[in-house]
Amino acid sequence: MTTLTAFQAWLADCSAVIEQQAEHLTELDRAIGDGDHGTNMARGFRRCAELAEEEQFASIDAYLKKVGMTLVGTVGGASGPLYGTFFLRLAGPLSAAPDVDARPLAQALRAGVDGIVARGRAEVGDKTMYDAFAPALEAFESALAAGSGTAECLRAAAEAAARGRDGTEPLVARKGRASYLGERSAGHVDPGASSAVLILEAAARTLG
């Protein structure tokens, strides 16, 4: 069972790994965007990691909503509304549960990913974070259907996300700033898909 403490550990892990990978994310963004993804993500997730020390949260969903609003308010760019919406929607199916197992977590993940799609209007193959999230969600749900527990489902999701991220390299971007490059956006891994993988790998380390 995954508890509030585990979710807080997730955000602490996200913050640490994004901080560590910030240069890399910015480097990817400089190739096909405007070179600020690492800086912006590090700023937002650092604030999220501090929340647990500053405030007592009554429930997992209250905490995740606060994380979502914090990201919306601190990241900026397109990533702020998109990741913010992901965490806000993640909270929905987990309302008032003291701890969760794989089934509600799958529902939460679906709600979060649906939120990203609704906000960003992206489709698979557009070369966005959705190219990591879509296969991750599918892998999580397949693992769950096969009888796996939370840890295994999350591991499958993280691995599928990483494959999805790698799959963005040859794609021509159709959304976001990279789309202005047209054909020249091919040959670069998408920064949003890369940060999505970091978040899902952190989930596999902490929520399982």
Add this chain to the structure above:
Amino acid sequence: MQKLLNDPADVVVEALAGMAAAHPDDLLVDMEQRVVSRRGGPVRGKVGLVSGGGSGHEPLHAGYVGPGMLDAACCGEVFTSPVPDQFVTALRTADGGAGVLHVVKNYTGDVLNAEMAAELLATEDGPQVEIVVTDDDVAVQDSLYTAGRRGVGGTVLLEKVVGAAAEEGRDLSGCAELARDVNARTRSMGVALGPCTVPAAGVPTFELEEGQMELGVGIHGEPGRRRVPLGTAREIAAALVEPVVADLGLRRGDAVVTLLNGMGGTPLLELYLMFNEVRAVLDAAGVTVARSLVGNYITSLEMAGCSVTLLRADDEVVRLWDAPVATPGLRWGA
């Protein structure tokens, strides 16, 4: 790249403090939300005009706050959209009871944050808000397969013209209609001769070899249509103006408001030289320059290069263009 900085992380907030200090009689600066507004507060009964976006394009947008143009502007990090709370504060600050027109440049981040702000205000019983998105950059092919054309130089002209109409008492739907019309009759194209460096990143946004130029560049140092050998000013003027004229469908006898905009790192000497070439191209096409503006009005930090914006003009556009304006970045007739 050497820059005038203290801590690169503080560049926006320290610049805003300087702006407040330089214009104490005209501007109010909310340092917390990074919102710049008119010192006198919103004008009762007038439609509020708000814009905002990433910093690094100065004087856009905060430099256009004042009578005849914007009521409030909010400033994001360099090249990063403001967050919804900032837009909410700016929209509330600008509300004089007649609703607020929110001018948003077409970038995914700006549009998503503006939409979230409008959703927040709708649940908070806030002012009536109309969003108008500018997308005048012909360098981007507008298709289902991109984020659409970018909002660039046309945004300056739109804020001037619609600001004048709002000042005359035009209502919210009238202002929104005018804004969409001005956007529809405006196109731009830019060129970069050298990159820019975001202070927090510390390295140039792109590499440009000596003797090369980036044609169709955006205002964030993002690449454009293609990289080609550096031409003469005359050749560059043709390469910028011709796609704009074609896309606008300008014909012999048409008149335009022309903005020859510097990207931040090109001297006025060269910008005037370029304007002369631009005017020659327009002359040859039989297009009359009704009004012109030459200088750094929507920049990309210290990027070298320029952009050309043409707004198809009629008597009404010219009249609104000539109306008084009193802002740090644009001032006449007042």
